[in-house]
Amino acid sequence: MRWSNFFIPTLREVPADAEVVSHRLLLRAGMVRQLAAGVYSYLPLSWLVMRRIMQIVREEMDAVGGQEFLFPVLNPRELWEETGRWAAMGDNMFRLQDRKGADLCLGMTHEEAFTNIARHELRSYKQLPQVWYQIQAKFRDEARPKSGLLRVRQFIMKDAYTFDVDSNGLDKSFADQREAYIKIFTRCGLKFSIVEASSGAMGGTASSEFMIRTDAGEDLIATCDACGYAANLEKATSQLTIIIDEPSAGGAPEEFPTPGVRTIEDLILFPGGASADRQIKTLVYIATNETGEQQPVLALLRGDHQLHETKLADGLGAADVRPAHPEEIRDLMGASAGSLGGVGTKQRAKSAGRDLRIVADHALKNRSNMTTGANKDDHHLRGVEIERDIPVDLWTDLRTVQSGEHCPNCEAGTLEVSKSLEVGHIFKLGTKYSKSMGATVLDQNGKEVPVMMGSYGIGIERIMAAAIELHHDADGIIWPRSIAPFDVVVTITNVKQPELKDAGEQLYRDLRAAGLEVLLDDRDERAGVKFKDADLIGIPYRITVGKKTTEGTVELFDRAAKQSTDVSLAEVSARVQQLALAGS
RNA sequence: CGGGGCGUGGCUCAGCCUGGUAGAGCGCUCGGUUCGGGACCGAGAGGUCGGAGGUUCGAAUCCUCUCGCCCCGACCA
Numbered sequence: 176m177r178w179s180n181f182f183i184p185t186l187r188e189v190p191a192d193a194e195v196v197s198h199r200l201l202l203r204a205g206m207v208r209q210l211a212a213g214v215y216s217y218l219p220l221s222w223l224v225m226r227r228i229m230q231i232v233r234e235e236m237d238a239v240g241g242q243e244f245l246f247p248v249l250n251p252r253e254l255w256e257e258t259g260r261w262a263a264m265g266d267n268m269f270r271l272q273d274r275k276g277a278d279l280c281l282g283m284t285h286e287e288a289f290t291n292i293a294r295h296e297l298r299s300y301k302q303l304p305q306v307w308y309q310i311q312a313k314f315r316d317e318a319r320p321k322s323g324l325l326r327v328r329q330f331i332m333k334d335a336y337t338f339d340v341d342s343n344g345l346d347k348s349f350a351d352q353r354e355a356y357i358k359i360f361t362r363c364g365l366k367f368s369i370v371e372a373s374s375g376a377m378g379g380t381a382s383s384e385f386m387i388r389t390d391a392g393e394d395l396i397a398t399c400d401a402c403g404y405a406a407n408l409e410k411a412t413s414q415l416t417i418i419i420d421e422p423s424a425g426g427a428p429e430e431f432p433t434p435g436v437r438t439i440e441d442l443i444l445f446p447g448g449a450s451a452d453r454q455i456k457t458l459v460y461i462a463t464n465e466t467g468e469q470q471p472v473l474a475l476l477r478g479d480h481q482l483h484e485t486k487l488a489d490g491l492g493a494a495d496v497r498p499a500h501p502e503e504i505r506d507l508m509g510a511s512a513g514s515l516g517g518v519g520t521k522q523r524a525k526s527a528g529r530d531l532r533i534v535a536d537h538a539l540k541n542r543s544n545m546t547t548g549a550n551k552d553d554h555h556l557r558g559v560e561i562e563r564d565i566p567v568d569l570w571t572d573l574r575t576v577q578s579g580e581h582c583p584n585c586e587a588g589t590l591e592v593s594k595s596l597e598v599g600h601i602f603k604l605g606t607k608y609s610k611s612m613g614a615t616v617l618d619q620n621g622k623e624v625p626v627m628m629g630s631y632g633i634g635i636e637r638i639m640a641a642a643i644e645l646h647h648d649a650d651g652i653i654w655p656r657s658i659a660p661f662d663v664v665v666t667i668t669n670v671k672q673p674e675l676k677d678a679g680e681q682l683y684r685d686l687r688a689a690g691l692e693v694l695l696d697d698r699d700e701r702a703g704v705k706f707k708d709a710d711l712i713g714i715p716y717r718i719t720v721g722k723k724t725t726e727g728t729v730e731l732f733d734r735a736a737k738q739s740t741d742v743s744l745a746e747v748s749a750r751v752q753q754l755a756l757a758g759s
Numbered sequence: 760c761g762g763g764g765c766g767u768g769g770c771u772c773a774g775c776c777u778g779g780u781a782g783a784g785c786g787c788u789c790g791g792u793u794c795g796g797g798a799c800c801g802a803g804a805g806g807u808c809g810g811a812g813g814u815u816c817g818a819a820u821c822c823u824c825u826c827g828c829c830c831c832g833a834c835c836a
Contacts, residue, residue, distance in 0.1 A: 191771070191772090192765090194830070266760095702795040728793095
């Protein structure tokens, strides 16, 4: 490609709205332009990168038996009603009506569409397993698009779905996809962690996320420095030092006045109070299940621990949880936040004709001599022995892991919490979709069984943006060789000098003949402009055809190392071929 | 959805508080000089100030509404 007629509108100045590095560089390098909030146009340079990423994805999907489909973006309401997701997707789904008034939506994901084909066409276990995928635009009406391509409303996703006759088959398909994902992200030049994650609204039994560590990401993950344990904070656990309590005095909690005490902190300082790890934190939540019913829930944690709401929702099997409003708390507990506790609460609710669930974090197990609110403003209870005094319905993991805590998986390690970007997510769906949509096959015994499904997604733009987040410097992007838009750029420092122009053109032909993707900078610009632009768009190698070329020498510049070496004109083509084909 | 901010030539921004019908740098066009790290000189083109309404003799500037975008939070298969 000749730069003189290739559209790369680079920007000298930083666009005002761009905050994160990848967004700034995508704009400055002339790769993308915004059309609306969270909606971007991909200009030729970024599309070259996206195509290379998609090609890698395709190769690895095909290598595990994947077959590529292309499903419609436009979906009828009826399809989504079948799984209940027309309602469940809420405001995140783009919806529209056709001229007849029929409801349609833009696909956010394609479980329903793929399962629809599966149920009509798959009859026997002999046809399984199937591995189906597509690379297709997805639409999500995000509440807050942000960070350039990292959080958008329209994006390209590789989504794959596997269909197996039983859970052993699903395990195999899941493992195959996992391996394929490892190859894909490795080939794309990304360092990643595979973490345990919550399945959320996708349903299913297990899921793993592929995370890139970067401050531009929005997820928090905990990783162990010793054993490689890694988990999303919504799943992460840690080992805590066991606290040995003194036995509670007397046979029942003792109420005592605590005027003005509203917080855990207040109670630590209050004379006769308690340290945070000897307090029970009591939070009132309203849980909503899948059918929309609401139920109040008491979440109990150690005073110095933080609740993770996703864990609470997962533990309850709830679709959603939210903190109760002050009036709801007052109504339910008879006191305001600051004086709440689990003792006697259940009976109180029951006598008012209400059911209140009490969920407690594992760290409170077997604790005694604790202090908590008395459900009476300005009063607390001391000497609380949890299992004696509080009727806990469910013991589960509720707390948010902190940096520096001990790894749950090994002896030596400590956990570090860091920001990460999700680039891939794989789910074992089980029969959630096949059951609700009636996708069944006959197994070896002639028995009709719902197919076991898996679902596997990769965000194509996120790979591109993550590569920039990970690989850039003050001058611009430094593409991993595997996904660079070109392998090499040939920069003719002055096209008005015929001998330089000719040498550049010849080199361009030679490199292309060798099978390389070459960008020839034949623009009538000053050398400085060309160098700056080449650095900005991040081509891995630059060959400078300039003043030394009359003596038969060119410079070979390594963008990542920022080092330049003189190479003879005769040898440079072979040299670049060797470099470009090495590794990646 | 809650909080904050911004919308003025293609880009970055000044002007707004203290109304008097627009300005800089970059970019672009033409001419000249330059020519290896975003050149210099000269001459130009280009905006009615997001939109609507209002106050006023007069509105980019004040008021109301509205649309869009960004940031923080909530949310996020």
